[in-house]
Amino acid sequence: MKPFQTFLFLISVVSVILLISYSLSIQEIKLLDKFTIKSINIESWLNIKDIEYADISNIIDDNKVDEPEIAPTIKLVKTDTIIIKDTLKILPKAALKPELLKAKVHKLEFSPNSKNSLHNFFKTLLRSNKTVHVLHIGDSQIEGDRITAFVRNKFQKKFGGSGVGLVPAKRLVPAFSMLHSSSDNWERYSVAKYSHKEYYNRAGIMGNFCRYAPFYNDSIGNDSIVYTAWVKLKKSNSSYALDRRFNNIKLFYGNNKKPVIIELFDGDKQLSFKSALSTPGIEIFKYSFKTQPKNLTIKFTGKDSPDIYGISIEGSRGVNFDNIAIRGSSGTFFGKINQLVSKKMLTNLNTQMLILEFGGNSVPYINSQKQADRYGRWFQRQLSLLKNKMPGSTIIVIGPADMSFKKDGNYISYPSLKYIRIAMKNATSNANCIYWDMFEAMGGENSMPEWVNAKPKLASSDYTHFTSRGAKIIANMFYNALIFEYNEFLKEKDKQKNKSIN
Numbered sequence: 001m002k003p004f005q006t007f008l009f010l011i012s013v014v015s016v017i018l019l020i021s022y023s024l025s026i027q028e029i030k031l032l033d034k035f036t037i038k039s040i041n042i043e044s045w046l047n048i049k050d051i052e053y054a055d056i057s058n059i060i061d062d063n064k065v066d067e068p069e070i071a072p073t074i075k076l077v078k079t080d081t082i083i084i085k086d087t088l089k090i091l092p093k094a095a096l097k098p099e100l101l102k103a104k105v106h107k108l109e110f111s112p113n114s115k116n117s118l119h120n121f122f123k124t125l126l127r128s129n130k131t132v133h134v135l136h137i138g139d140s141q142i143e144g145d146r147i148t149a150f151v152r153n154k155f156q157k158k159f160g161g162s163g164v165g166l167v168p169a170k171r172l173v174p175a176f177s178m179l180h181s182s183s184d185n186w187e188r189y190s191v192a193k194y195s196h197k198e199y200y201n202r203a204g205i206m207g208n209f210c211r212y213a214p215f216y217n218d219s220i221g222n223d224s225i226v227y228t229a230w231v232k233l234k235k236s237n238s239s240y241a242l243d244r245r246f247n248n249i250k251l252f253y254g255n256n257k258k259p260v261i262i263e264l265f266d267g268d269k270q271l272s273f274k275s276a277l278s279t280p281g282i283e284i285f286k287y288s289f290k291t292q293p294k295n296l297t298i299k300f301t302g303k304d305s306p307d308i309y310g311i312s313i314e315g316s317r318g319v320n321f322d323n324i325a326i327r328g329s330s331g332t333f334f335g336k337i338n339q340l341v342s343k344k345m346l347t348n349l350n351t352q353m354l355i356l357e358f359g360g361n362s363v364p365y366i367n368s369q370k371q372a373d374r375y376g377r378w379f380q381r382q383l384s385l386l387k388n389k390m391p392g393s394t395i396i397v398i399g400p401a402d403m404s405f406k407k408d409g410n411y412i413s414y415p416s417l418k419y420i421r422i423a424m425k426n427a428t429s430n431a432n433c434i435y436w437d438m439f440e441a442m443g444g445e446n447s448m449p450e451w452v453n454a455k456p457k458l459a460s461s462d463y464t465h466f467t468s469r470g471a472k473i474i475a476n477m478f479y480n481a482l483i484f485e486y487n488e489f490l491k492e493k494d495k496q497k498n499k500s501i502n
Contacts, residue, residue: 105480106441108396111429115485117394118434122489124352125159131248131314133165133349134321135205138357141401143325145175146468147357150475151482152321153240161318163246164239166349169210169231169308172327177243178313179234185212186229191333192326200333204252204282204309205342207326207333213305216257223258223303233296233313246313247289251298252345253306254282260302266293276306282341284348288316309341312349322349330375331358334382343389352393354386357438359400359420360464366416369423376423383431395433398478399424402439402448404463411449411463441477 108118124132134155136148145164156162164177170186189196190208203209212229235244251262257278264272264287272287298311314320326333334342345351358379366372383395399421404411421439428435443450451459451470458470466474 105484106437106477108481108485109425109428109435109437111432111434114394114432114434117392118485119489119492120392121353121394122486125155125319128317128350130317131161131350132319133312133314133351134319134353134355135166135324135346135349135351136321136355136357137205137207137324137326137331138355138398139329139331139361140325140327141360141465141471142323142357143173143327144468145177145323146466146471147475147478148321148323149175149177149240149243150472151479152319152323153242154479154483155319155321156242159319160315161320162242162315163248163313163320164243165314165320165322166206166310166312166324167233168206168208168310169212172325175323176236177239177323179232179236181232183212183229183231185227186210187212190326190328191336192328200336201338202255202307203337203341205337205345206310206324207329207337209307209309211305211307212300213302216304226301226303227305229300229305231298231311233298233311234294245292246315247292248312248314248316249287249289249296250312250314250348251285252282252309252311252341252348253285254279254309254341256302256304256306258302258304260300260304260306263299263301264293265295265297265299267295267297276302278304279306282309282344284344309345328361329358330362330379331356332375332378332382334385339389346390351390354390354393354395355398356383356395357398359424360403362420363400363403363414363416364405366420368416369419372416372419372423375420376427379424380427380431383427383433387431387433395431396436397424397428397433398436398438400439401442401464401466401474402445402451404446404448404452411446411452413445413448417445436478436481438474438478441481442474 110118136142136151138147142148149164152165164175167175167178167180168188170182170188171180172188174180188208188210189199189203191200191203192207199209213227249264253262253276256276259278260276262272262274262276262285263270271289271293274285276283276285300306312320312322362375366375383397386395387393400417403414403417405414417439421437425435425437442448448459448463451457451466452461452463454470456469457467458473459466
């Protein structure tokens with residue numbers, strides 16, 4: 001065959017394939033549930049069909065508007081893969097009015113009577129003479145104290161408070177708010193790991209506990225082995241100023257079958273010595289510092305390890321937002337943890353609000369409304385359980401962010417997001433809680449690619465997680481939603497006061 005004839009033959013074959021592909025309504029053909037033949041779609045091949053991405057420019061501009069407090073500038077610091085830098089510009093105070101804030105904010109969604117619980121929370125902040133805790137519990141989207149730290153700082157500046165709140169004995173990723181290190185013999189047991197299933201009912205409200213020694217067995221216990229371990233906590237120069245100030249520590253521990261010595265040091269100086277007797281439940285070791293330690297070390301020595309449920313670093317009064325990240329969790333673990341341990345932790349911390357940020361880990365595995373509804377029922381049971389544990393408290397659910405997957409060369413939103421959001425909103429409403437739609441707040445469908453492609457990047461290349469810069473913008477949006485409701489609460493309070501005077 002001559003070259004020209006060969007060329008014509010190839011052109012004819014390609015043309016036929018393209019015409020057939022264009023006319024096909026089925027994009028994929030599965031064979032024996034193992035193999036997939038994917039047709040070439042002429043629209044995607046020639047890039048005729050463009051994906052319409054959300055315009056997020058107004059969202060970024062809107063969130064330059066802040067409540068009338070100047071956010072501190074955070075030095076650029078690299079902690080593993082996390083980069084923290086304050087990028088929010090501050091407008092003149094004349095522009096920072098509640099009316100303008102109302103126009104800019106993506107508001108909370110209330111179910112019947114849930115607004116009353118939020119107003120009660122604000123009343124508690126204004127009246128309390130001790131520390132009030134808000135537990136921000138979520139998946140890997142909040143790891144490294146991202147999102148939480150920004151909101152914590154804003155609330156502490158407004159209502160008082162200091163310290164970073166709850167931290168585990170062993171961290172999975174660094175947090176810029178406090179330098180944290182621990183000895184190599186710590187093991188972390190999480191409710192998000194199936195391999196830890198037999199230990200689920202030992203975890204507290206943080207969804208995990210840490211140990212530095214094997215689980216003690218009375219029949220084969222070796223009393224000749226003495227274990228030691230340590231946790232070191234030190235202020236970070238890259239944190240918010242209020243994160244660095246604290247004068248109280250609370251250590252939540254239990255389940256040690258042999259006595260354990262707990263020591264506190266500031267550098268080489270011993271501050272406290274406690275002999276913790278064996279206990280089947282939970283104990284709380286508290287210590288108030290006369291002078292804030294520069295290099296706080298908690299040292300453990302004994303023939304067994306207690307389960308360490310959490311360490312709270314806090315001030316004497318005000319508010320604290322605790323960052324509790326449980327990587328891989330869908331938020332349906334609260335029925336699996338130890339109810340007595342978690343109840344005692346919640347009570348001792350004076351917990352007045354829970355912020356639950358979940359849903360993202362379920363997105364890739366849910367393909368229908370039916371599956372999403374099942375997840376919603378599980379999630380509603382968690383909310384009801386927590387409300388029974390904390391009667392009168394406030395629970396806010398933050399739904400999943402936009403998440404993208406690649407299809408025909410373009411990144412688009414997972415179809416399951418719409419099902420999951422509906423299911424989570426219904427669950428939140430049925431449990432009489434409050435919902436904040438992060439998906440809509442960041443721009444809605446197909447907004448994630450715009451966050452990824454922003455200069456500088458606001459989301460990472462996995463099209464799932466925010467960068468530290470993007471996390472701060474989301475945190476500011478959520479804070480604005482809360483502070484808008486606080487301003488509304490103050491207006492209502494003034495109305496009631498004026499009525500009583502008249």
